[in-house]
Amino acid sequence: MTIENISRNKSFGGWHKQYSHRSSSLNCDMRFAIYLPPQTLAGEKVPVLYWLSGLTCSDENFMQKAGAQRIAAELGIAIVAPDTSPRGDDVADDPDSYDLGKGAGFYVNATQAPWQQHYRMYDYVVSELPALIEELFPVTGQRAIAGHSMGGHGALTIAMHNPDRYSSVSAFSPICNPMTSPWGVKALTSYLGGRDQWLQYDASELMKTATEFVPALVDQGKDDQFFEAELKPDTLSAAAKTSGYPLQLQLHEGYDHSYYFIASFIEQHLRFHAGYLKTNGDTA
């Protein structure tokens, strides 16, 4: 397994680094970012929080704008931020859409042409990337997962499918019920075809029938312009009540969909994950 270091910046006593590597899941070259807290410089292995970004983002948005490194440095947690889709000239795209194709992988394994050749972000995030990180960096096998908007959808669905692999999950402004949102319907139709394939990628549908639980924290701004049409936190809340899912949903007056919202509450999310990462052993 070879990866290439393409940037490094010292940050809060640790290191922010970007790497490129050939992804076998996605059949293209990919870039990711990792924050290694200062504890790793002293030889310590630390747990990892995977962060999944939203539509139009790359590995850079969270690392530059969320202000997470300060708390990750204090708590001794590494953060890994993958890109949001496969990339490259030979990767299918819908250049007129910000919500389909490059920058909009939706963390699914596509089955429909022309997407199925590269758009397998679910496999990349769940299996290939953690295997690479755990082979090449000073980390334990303990994992948490979080994300924003499309990435919040990704984090919730991935955690619910893999309760043995993640200690905890959190999301900011997640797409909670993509089967009924314009963003979700467009992406799921294109990547998966018929509606019978959509259930497996809908956080509210999965949560309603869940029997194995991952502690979950969701924050949502009440002035988010996508609140009603795209995000639907009430649907997720109702689903959690049905199954008894350990979901903590917090609504915040005045906050919107931006990184100014994420930055305001990221500290709570990191401390939430730290509580579970410290008390659990390695996950599967």
Add this chain to the structure above:
Amino acid sequence: MTIENISRNKSFGGWHKQYSHRSSSLNCDMRFAIYLPPQTLAGEKVPVLYWLSGLTCSDENFMQKAGAQRIAAELGIAIVAPDTSPRGDDVADDPDSYDLGKGAGFYVNATQAPWQQHYRMYDYVVSELPALIEELFPVTGQRAIAGHSMGGHGALTIAMHNPDRYSSVSAFSPICNPMTSPWGVKALTSYLGGRDQWLQYDASELMKTATEFVPALVDQGKDDQFFEAELKPDTLSAAAKTSGYPLQLQLHEGYDHSYYFIASFIEQHLRFHAGYLKTNGDTA
């Protein structure tokens, strides 16, 4: 005085807002950003930290990447971030240079054609913008000033020319001696003409002969790629020794010129300024 609100985002209980207005100093429309901490929502007036950004930046970089709002909210300090040059289709530019023209105003009053019609960032930052802020927002007359790289040069020179207007000054990776750096020589030649006009805009030259002091904090990464050729912190340090200037210069192993460096130490800068803003009355 009319200004137009063009964006707002709730942030750490306060508000980040962008405004556009017609600048009489710069003879063009300008955009700036302001962070109003939660204390202002309760009717309190707060002091202001002016932040001057570096080459290629706008009003957005610091607000998005530095993570300053968390501490400003705690301390009750507003932050104002102007753009780095005049803007607009009729403003002179050097489109092939990132270090001259738009995005590179160097916080001087230009005297040479074609720059002198719009490039008067010194007057804008020292006089016009504070007058506007203090008329229209819930702030006191207490001011501090800080900046990065070209903006660190701007903050230091502006504070030294106006010790009655600023309680304290700080800088990350400032251009300390622009008369001897490639960035500085290019800009000062274009904007001001002959070398006899440069001294007034050189922080090391001003500090060497200063008799009125503004408490000053400077942080510099030792792995900054511009350390030797462009920034020259040793020159500033020597100048401070000559005049007895109250300069605290901190060098940091491993840190570079990026916002990852600024974010790592911005808390110290805000607490430094808060100490002087709280103990002083209104400045002139």
